[in-house]
Amino acid sequence: MLNPKLKAMIRRIDDLPTLPRTVFRITEMINNPRSSARDLAQVITDDQVLTARLLRLVNSSFYGFPQRITTITRAIVLLGFDAIRHLLLTTSVFDIFSDRKSELQVAREKLWDHSLGCAVAAKVIGKQIRHDKIEELFVCALLHDIGKIVSMVYAQEDYAAVTRLAAEKNILLFEAEAALLEYTHADIGRLLAERWNLPNMVADVIVYHHTPDQAGPYAKEAAVVHLADIFCRALQLGSGGDHRMPALDTAAWDLLQLDETDIAPMLAEVESGFNDISPFTDAIVTAATA
Amino acid sequence: MRRILLKDASAGMSLAADAINAQQMLLLKKGTALTEKSLQMLKSWGVETVCIAQSETEDIETVSPADNSAAIQEELLSQFADTVENPIMAEICRVAADIVHERTHSA
Ligand SMILES: [Fe+2]
Ligand SMILES: [Fe+2]
Numbered sequence: 289m290l291n292p293k294l295k296a297m298i299r300r301i302d303d304l305p306t307l308p309r310t311v312f313r314i315t316e317m318i319n320n321p322r323s324s325a326r327d328l329a330q331v332i333t334d335d336q337v338l339t340a341r342l343l344r345l346v347n348s349s350f351y352g353f354p355q356r357i358t359t360i361t362r363a364i365v366l367l368g369f370d371a372i373r374h375l376l377l378t379t380s381v382f383d384i385f386s387d388r389k390s391e392l393q394v395a396r397e398k399l400w401d402h403s404l405g406c407a408v409a410a411k412v413i414g415k416q417i418r419h420d421k422i423e424e425l426f427v428c429a430l431l432h433d434i435g436k437i438v439s440m441v442y443a444q445e446d447y448a449a450v451t452r453l454a455a456e457k458n459i460l461l462f463e464a465e466a467a468l469l470e471y472t473h474a475d476i477g478r479l480l481a482e483r484w485n486l487p488n489m490v491a492d493v494i495v496y497h498h499t500p501d502q503a504g505p506y507a508k509e510a511a512v513v514h515l516a517d518i519f520c521r522a523l524q525l526g527s528g529g530d531h532r533m534p535a536l537d538t539a540a541w542d543l544l545q546l547d548e549t550d551i552a553p554m555l556a557e558v559e560s561g562f563n564d565i566s567p568f569t570d571a572i573v574t575a576a577t578a
Numbered sequence: 579m580r581r582i583l584l585k586d587a588s589a590g591m592s593l594a595a596d597a598i599n600a601q602q603m604l605l606l607k608k609g610t611a612l613t614e615k616s617l618q619m620l621k622s623w624g625v626e627t628v629c630i631a632q633s634e635t636e637d638i639e640t641v642s643p644a645d646n647s648a649a650i651q652e653e654l655l656s657q658f659a660d661t662v663e664n665p666i667m668a669e670i671c672r673v674a675a676d677i678v679h680e681r682t683h684s685a
Contacts, residue, residue, distance in 0.1 A: 522658070522670050533667070551673055
């Protein structure tokens with residue numbers, strides 16, 4: 289049975305900006321080896337807002353192309369399929385984080401950095417374990433705490449009470465949620481994932497990022513994001529609203545088959561990767577507000 | 579300076595020597611003023627004794643307040659406190675502390 293508070297939350301979720309369908313159409317298209325740059329350009333140009341923003345982005349100083357790019361086709365040729373998809377996803381997720389209705393702007397910015405740091409870390413870990421879907425891992429991690437955003441926007445008082453309790457008792461945010469609200473941001477994330485028709489892998493990682501051993505077919509991906517969450521907290525990249533380190537799930541660690549000696553080089557790569565991506569997100573912010 | 583049991587130390591006292599745990603991990607630099615939070619943190623990291631300054635006139639280099647890397651370091655260590663029995667977490671903490679230290683010093 290659904291908790292009544294959670295039920296009320298579902299009704300409000302419809303007001304949240306959604307991940308545009310375009311993003312998923314593009315994902316399918318890129319997975320199809322027969323699709324061309326022209327096909328992809330067609331899908332993007334169907335969405336005028338996205339088109340305008342994408343052009344602003346590729347013309348930003350982050351990319352530094354010498355001459356102005358005026359068409360999506362040209363942008364795809366210059367940047368490649370993967371980069372374009374990555375860009376679209378990141379900007380779409382950013383939209384959700386930058387909902388202006390919420391007053392908790394600082395908390396939201398910190399959560400964005402936490403999510404981005406986690407996404408960078410998930411990629412680094414994915415590379416280390418030779419995972420074959422590294423871009424998907426990036427997206428899973430970027431969205432793992434999306435339930436917190438919903439709380440911030442639609443249940444501000446609850447969210448404030450939860451962060452207060454987490455600070456007072458020095459417990460994890462999801463423990464405070466469970467104690468106070470009887471649902472957690474992972475539960476909200478599950479609802480969102482259903483509403484948005486997110487791929488199963490993304491949905492399951494969101495739901496099980498605190499309990500990766502329960503993630504079933506996506507246990508490995510949940511384990512990656514679980515460890516990525518610890519990495520970006522350790523490096524103090526942003527904040528997820530609490531000041532506590534989750535205990536490492538040892539089964540998840542074993543599943544990844546990493547060695548203790550991998551930690552130092554991976555963390556160093558997360559640090560430099562996060563620095564590299566910051567100008568990229570600055571470009572996203574500028575393109576979104578221009 | 580005087581070495582005392584951690585349980586006898588109180589907030590406001592200054593460290594006359596670095597606080598180090600049994601694993602030789604530097605937890606707090608000498609000159610740091612102890613707070614309730616840092617006492618708690620030292621305890622959870624298994625520190626049993628600390629060296630404290632005996633008088634306010636005792637000549638110890640104090641940590642400059644501009645050096646916020648000490649604060650960040652302290653925050654990091656207190657976050658990790660009860661997870662480090664796991665050797666993997668201890669390693670993550672050790673490496674992350676180095677990186678964060680480096681970052682705040684090069685900035
Ligand atoms: Fe979480
Ligand atoms: Fe998180």
